[in-house]
Amino acid sequence: MVQNVSFRYAGDQPWIYKDLDFGIDLETRVALVGPNGVGKSTLLKLLEGELTVTEGMIRRHNHLKIGRYHQHLKEWLDLSESAVTHLLKCFPDTGGEEAMRRALGQFGLTGKQQICPMQNLSEGQRCRVVFAWLSWNSPHLLLLDEPTNHLDMETIDALAEAVNGFPGGMVLVSHDFRLISQVNCEVWVCQNSRVEKWEGDILSYKQYLQDTMKPPKKSKKKNASKKN
Known part of the structure; x- marks a missing residue:
């Protein structure tokens, strides 16, 4: 249970998250999306307990076993x-x-x-x-942070199949829309210190990004010179 959780790294640093309130169980399947730097990986660290919340509380079942895959795990x-x-x-x-x-x-x-x-x-x-x-x-709960880095297409497809067959919960952070589109999951958007459910699939979110990132159309300037 994530209850009224707010987090920032230190002192007067800006809030990464404010007043988060949601639950995760063994049937949860979520893909976290959003711009770089909004704190998607930070949220996984909070869920696992690597980071401590600034305000609020995260309660974990005493027997919960979490498995987190992150980008730097290979370094150990x-x-x-x-x-x-x-x-x-x-x-x-x-x-x-x-x-x-x-x-x-x-x-x-x-x-x-x-x-x-x-x-x-x-x-x-x-x-x-x-x-x-x-x-x-x-593990009972998988926290996957950019798991497709260094993987080829065939392995990504195999990973999606394995995740779909996994009997526990999963929270996925990935920029790989190919993987997310193959995994049966909800889409949650991390932005503006909040986490909100996206009412649609990853393809509709991708379309939203494409629409919002389109440059504005240039208006044609009218010839203001008057004819003599």
Whole structure:
């Protein structure tokens, strides 16, 4: 529960959010959209508890397990390790090497990709390691912050299919309208320190952006000179 929440980073800094009031449950499917810099990623950090609200309260169920994917999550990977070694360190008591290999295989990493140092993997392949780690955590609520960075079209389509099959709740931040259009979710707009439900799908929001960003038509200047 997000109850009368306001947030700003410090002192007299401008408010990022004011008087937010909404709930999220295991059936919630939301895509957060809005201009850059309005605080979409900040809201995910508040929901997870990485940031503390300035005013109000966020109440989480005691047994809620949140899985957050964010743009910099790959930075905590030890690139000298293999993907299998990394997952075994994270989950030492959950089935051993074969289980970790199967988990990575489900996300498209096979053969030598699983056992070579991760520094030899591409950015997209490292993202797959993180997705495998996230999946093995079995969260109830997914918070996805720009998950399509470094992913190809085929992987984005697979991600959309996986998200649609996920049985829990989800809050997605993405500029990728292709992904959002494939995911069965509501659209919430973050703007002017508020979060408001968009009455329509992502395509209608995209059209709205296109209409509001069109340059005004130039009026034709009439010849004011008088004929003699």
